[in-house]
Amino acid sequence: MREERVHRLLEPVEVAGDGQLGRHGWSLTPGPPRRRPSFGYRGQVADIPFGIDFGGTGIKGAPVDLTAGEFAAERERIKTPSPATPEAVAEVFVDLLGRFPDSTGPVGVTVPGVVRHGVVHSAANIDESWVGTDADRLFTDATGRDVHVVNDADAAGLAEVRYGAAKGRGGLVIVTTLGTGIGSALVYDGVLVPNSELGHLEIDGHDAESRAANSAREREGLSMKHWAKRLTTYYRTLEMLFSPELFVVGGGISKQSEEFLPLVEIDTEIVPATLLNKAGVVGAALCVVEELDE
Template sequence: MAKSVHRAVGVDIGGTGMKAGIVDLEKGALLSDRVRIPTPEGAKPKDVLATVRELLDLLGPDADSLPLGVCFPTIVKNGRTLSAANVSKKWLNFEAEKFFEDGLGRDIHFVNDADAAGLAELRYGAAKDRPGLTILTTLGTGIGSAFLFEGALVPNTELGHLQWDGHSIERYAAATARERDGLSWEQWAHRLQKFYDHVEFLFSPDLILVGGGVSKNPEKFMPLLKTRAEMIPAVHRNNAGIIGAASLALA
């Protein structure tokens, strides 16, 4: 760990909410209150940038001098966003990292949101020192995923876009599908089971972690799921994106 870097800011941009906090990089824990603002309707680049500025203002002047990591719900390669499932199509093949750096007037670290959550679990959480393949799934607006193999992140996996009945399976099984379709926890777990069955068939993970907004209520659905691999809630739950994005300052 870089001894000169002990704190950083993490910003987690989601399909429905944007969150930020100041993170202790030695402990992998929030030092500040978590601040949250709803994601602007349509999630267009200029509106998302303006909301990031608002979040940083809410954290106070201390945040201005700290390293900044931003995570975002798209495929991210070389600073470009290459998908746009739950945000504006304007993000397709968009130089997002440069856009944020120019708009904020500072360097940033930029990464996919589920990959950021995976890094939080790898460095400070349930995947730390675990052998074999750990798959983190984040259940929220969509379904994000992070592959963690023998202590390393394999970036840009998109298990939420496995095909189910002609559509991405996240449309059928994400947490928002439960709300949209008025499902009971049992009915939703039945859909999730199909997702996890397919994931296990394809990848045979050694550990499955469940994160995202709904992971704050694991008792409502996780006991209803059956997997060959051990399945447990992610340690950092809905703060994992913030913590993982901030931890990029250590890279």
């Protein structure tokens, strides 16, 4: 059944030497002409994957046309339950998917925590009952669909590399999200290195996100100039450790990037994310197709 569904999803097209699809992303290594999946929206929502972005205040979802990295139907949003236990969230997912009766494809889900083989291993900003939960199995059983769970920052980062600010960029790209915490995604030549959790680096004796996340700026009433100094320290540390080709900065505050990014003094190019609140949903859908393609 899984193979049949994948073949329906992946309609091959000819391409010329621009790489191949790996476990979590497109490799940008040049090669001979090959066939790759088009991820096309062929007129039926049932034919394409569905992305769900599980956040602290809202759960958003939509079917996604992976040819363009766009929603194939208008996105729906449901308030995150309180407490947001795995079982309560699973009920919301069933409700959300029920709003798209024509959608029967596989489902990608983002979770704000470390995810390995479908099991959640951390819960820094979600209910502690998530730790040890086999989320892949829980959501598959609840929805009756093929479900793959991925770290939220990883999904957003992969989407930015595939469709957004880092599209077409080779080498190491580091995508960060500045919000309640600092999420991170490492993507090397289009392939995701999952669960980097670079917001938890210790810098000057502090957890980095406790000093440099947007929530720290708001909590302490920092000016953009003062906050940019902290961001400079953070990104210089990442620069020293990884020597990336590009930093992409996401999160809601990235809409105001012109007020602080020019003040971040580093050598590496640093740009704002472009997918904004679409990144999680689009990235989740992309990840589930790649998981099924293995």
